[in-house]
Amino acid sequence: MTAALKEHILKHIQISDEHLEEFCNAFTFQKIIKKEFLLKEGEHCKFEGFVINGCFKVYHSDQKGTEQILYFAIEDWWITDVDSFTTLKPSQLNIQALENSEVLLISKADKEALYQKIPEIEKLFRIMSQKTLIALQRRIIENLSKTADQRYVDFITKYPQIAGRLTNIQIGAYLGISHEFVSRIRRKIVTKN
Amino acid sequence: MTAALKEHILKHIQISDEHLEEFCNAFTFQKIIKKEFLLKEGEHCKFEGFVINGCFKVYHSDQKGTEQILYFAIEDWWITDVDSFTTLKPSQLNIQALENSEVLLISKADKEALYQKIPEIEKLFRIMSQKTLIALQRRIIENLSKTADQRYVDFITKYPQIAGRLTNIQIGAYLGISHEFVSRIRRKIVTKN
DNA sequence: CGCGACGTTGATTTGCCTCAACGATTGTGG
DNA sequence: CCACAATCGTTGAGGCAAATCAACGTCGCG
Numbered sequence: 001m002t003a004a005l006k007e008h009i010l011k012h013i014q015i016s017d018e019h020l021e022e023f024c025n026a027f028t029f030q031k032i033i034k035k036e037f038l039l040k041e042g043e044h045c046k047f048e049g050f051v052i053n054g055c056f057k058v059y060h061s062d063q064k065g066t067e068q069i070l071y072f073a074i075e076d077w078w079i080t081d082v083d084s085f086t087t088l089k090p091s092q093l094n095i096q097a098l099e100n101s102e103v104l105l106i107s108k109a110d111k112e113a114l115y116q117k118i119p120e121i122e123k124l125f126r127i128m129s130q131k132t133l134i135a136l137q138r139r140i141i142e143n144l145s146k147t148a149d150q151r152y153v154d155f156i157t158k159y160p161q162i163a164g165r166l167t168n169i170q171i172g173a174y175l176g177i178s179h180e181f182v183s184r185i186r187r188k189i190v191t192k193n
Numbered sequence: 194m195t196a197a198l199k200e201h202i203l204k205h206i207q208i209s210d211e212h213l214e215e216f217c218n219a220f221t222f223q224k225i226i227k228k229e230f231l232l233k234e235g236e237h238c239k240f241e242g243f244v245i246n247g248c249f250k251v252y253h254s255d256q257k258g259t260e261q262i263l264y265f266a267i268e269d270w271w272i273t274d275v276d277s278f279t280t281l282k283p284s285q286l287n288i289q290a291l292e293n294s295e296v297l298l299i300s301k302a303d304k305e306a307l308y309q310k311i312p313e314i315e316k317l318f319r320i321m322s323q324k325t326l327i328a329l330q331r332r333i334i335e336n337l338s339k340t341a342d343q344r345y346v347d348f349i350t351k352y353p354q355i356a357g358r359l360t361n362i363q364i365g366a367y368l369g370i371s372h373e374f375v376s377r378i379r380r381k382i383v384t385k386n
Numbered sequence: 387c388g389c390g391a392c393g394t395t396g397a398t399t400t401g402c403c404t405c406a407a408c409g410a411t412t413g414t415g416g
Numbered sequence: 417c418c419a420c421a422a423t424c425g426t427t428g429a430g431g432c433a434a435a436t437c438a439a440c441g442t443c444g445c446g
Binding site for chain 3: 168
Binding site: 340341342370371373374377 | 402
């Protein structure tokens with residue numbers, strides 16, 4: 001059940017078998033069917049999740065009901081609303097399954113208890129959040145400097161295994177462009193080759 | 194010299210006087226005059242800095258030479274290129290003083306040694322990077338969902354003490370719009386009132 | 387089968403950019 | 417201390433990237 005999680009952890013830190021076991025035992029397994037929500041705007045995000053399989057979108061919806069997708073999460077990705085999780089405020093984000101999926105969830109209380117008990121865990125999450133931070137910085141710069149065409153190409157090149165599973169609507173909501181325009185970009189690219 | 198830093202730290206964590214003293218002693222004081230660089234693209238970022246006074250811009254410049262500003266840093270802010278600092282790769286960012294400024298710098302080696310020795314320090318930086326992460330997420334969502342007008346208003350409302358010191362060119366490079374358009378937005382707002 | 391979600395395409399509109407000109411302000415070297 | 421350069425802000429004209437609105441075909445699913 002936790003094999004994928006263990007493998008993931010060992011890619012990032014060194015940790016004893018006992019500690020690894022103890023940490024992984026704190027997780028609860030959960031199946032989520034397509035279109036179901038793991039988190040809805042207004043709720044308190046009390047978990048951090050590790051995706052075993054399937055696909056999720058983490059997004060905000062504005063006054064007009066338009067969705068802005070912060071990121072997609074597939075196998076081996078973590079999902080949570082860091083803001084709500086750490087500040088204990090109600091979340092402004094939604095997390096919804098785009099496919100039938102399986103996740104491992106850990107509660108805030110358990111995670112913090114294990115932070116104290118197993119210092120390697122603190123290191124793991126420090127590394128993960130540094131990686132996220134670097135990725136977000138790059139995305140901001142790219143959003144500021146590149147055209148929609150370039151961002152689309154970058155996205156499908158960088159995440160081919162995610163892009164293949166998504167609709168134009170979802171890709172548009174991630175890139176900040178309309179789905180009609182995504183369609184036009186694709187045509188432009190196809191006719192070029 | 195390190196009074197501002199000490200005050201800043203105590204706002205975020207609890208720490209003994211001795212540990213606080215030891216940590217602050219690892220910093221070097223440096224004056225930077227306006228337009229000078231603390232970091233240039235291509236260099237390895239070997240420091241993390243705490244701004245005592247003055248103002249910096251952290252930015253990327255693309256092929257065309259256009260600048261994209263990641264953030265501004267004034268009193269009480271940290272400056273570094275997390276990417277280069279943690280991965281040891283050459284930086285893609287520039288850090289330049291917009292005013293005559295004073296900073297406290299700590300080297301990577303010293304910082305990591307103190308991580309080991311003083312666990313509270315690890316906590317401090319975990320808290321700081323969580324805050325940064327949350328801010329970046331919000332910024333991505335706002336860049337995706339809001340018009341230039343709204344983003345401008347948000348910016349000057351959120352950071353009045355920074356905005357007042359900046360030129361339209363710098364604000365534009367942060368918001369991803371031309372400085373001419375910043376000017377037009379300002380006129381629109383002024384004539385409204 | 388029929389419905390709803392999606393992709394495509396066209397027509398029109400709009401938000402913002404680019405280029406260019408000019409005045410105001412700041413800074414600097416003689 | 418003044419003169420000149422550099423930098424900045426403003427404004428206009430024109431253009432382009434991308435949004436919006438609308439129509440239609442297709443596909444998968446209950």
